[in-house]
Amino acid sequence: MTDLFLLGFFAVFLLFGLKRPFLWVCLYLYVDILAPQKMGYGPITSVPVSLIAFAAAFGGWLMLDRKTRPTFTLRQAIMLFLLVWAWFTMQGAQFPVEASEKWDWVWKTLVFAIFLPFTVTTRLRFEAAALVMVLTAGAIIISGGIKTVLGGGGYGTLAFFINDNSGIYESSTISTVAIAIIPLLYWFTRHGTVFPPSLPVKLFALGLAGACLLIPIGTEARTGLVCIAMLGLLVLRESKHKVLMMAGGLLLCVAAFPFLPQSYADRMATMTQADEDESASTRVAVWEWTLDYVKDHPLGGGFEAYRANSFTYRMPQTTGTGNMTSTTYEKVTDEGRAYHSAIFEMLGEQGWPGLGAWLLLQALGLIQMERVRRRMRKRADPQLEWLGHLAIALQYAQLIYLVGALFQGIAWQPFIMMLAGLQIALAIYAKRFDSPREATIGERLAAQRRAGAPDAVATGPAPLR
């Protein structure tokens, strides 16, 4: 039944795309985030929905869509470099089988992120892409949020659509993504046109934001709490009444505390007792191991290089309660511990060149969005207010992701690469308002046709490019 429903949805969206090929791009965003082919057990598992959606998105853009001044930016060049570099490091990977499994989805993620800015060329396309991303991730988040409220949460036990603790369904990753989309939700309540900001839309956005905040509680992912703290700081930055906001936030935390499950409070407490927590202890050990590893492998060890690590350490084990506690030190040996940080993931797998390129990609994104935000504020054009606000939302989503990425290996996370693709498209779009006289021949011919001025191209004031 689920299979038929999902296949029906997929088919209808494919039909929509016949009139507007950009909807196929949206369909790929949906497939790549939700992975409907993994949600069913019947016919949908044998249909290559991802391949069909990508072929439709790319083919539709190539053959049917209007191509408005395709621009290849520095950030796309960096992504292309990362793609080539990842392929290069994979050739000498220490674990070639596991490395090729990761390569299978990483290259698709990068190719799509490079391609996305070519397609997102109008205001409504930004909204459409962001809406599909938020609603699709929202499906996972709402379901998780409801289960959390009903008591189905717990570390590693909160069930999502797919019984697979990987990709966006991994507990820390979904916690990070959930918090990262909250700024986008806010944008929709002010600038949405597909679902104009009416009371029901605002209530839905509020409910979804609530579900987003519940995900870190339901998954008991400590990274999620750090991301919420980051979101709080960003809200303070925007707020005109900072003291009032801080007091309100504090009050909310105090009021919410009695409702939090004990297991959540216990797990969050381990953040301050890293010595007694295996996960936190091994994290630091893996990071040290990675730094040693790149001394011998400065160009990286290829995907999944962390599998080579192994270390033994002594960890304190406290038993008993109250005043009758005793601490013993036990030897713990860990092998193949994951990086638990996107920075060390890039360093270990792609070496210094890969880490440098990734950091540059992220830094340029933050800078570009800040520039767009400031330019739009300076213009003070009410028609372009949405643009500046979208730049803020995308920048904040990235900042929250970067904070989360400090503690989990999500350097290639597709959802975040899609956000990067949107950022690139937004920077290109905003630039067109700064230099409107640099219209291309195609654009000016199109404008000429609409204006019915046959000699306008030859006599126009701007130089043809």
Next chain:
Amino acid sequence: MIDMLVIVAIHGLLLLAGYRLMLREDLDEDPLLETEAEAEVRGDRAP
């Protein structure tokens, strides 16, 4: 049960969004940018 309800609801919203987007001309032609280009062609802008 919860999963199925959420799946149906969100896919319903996605279909509604897709349908509304399909009907909108400005998905392919941006009125803001067209205005700039047209103004340029008409020679409204200073060189």
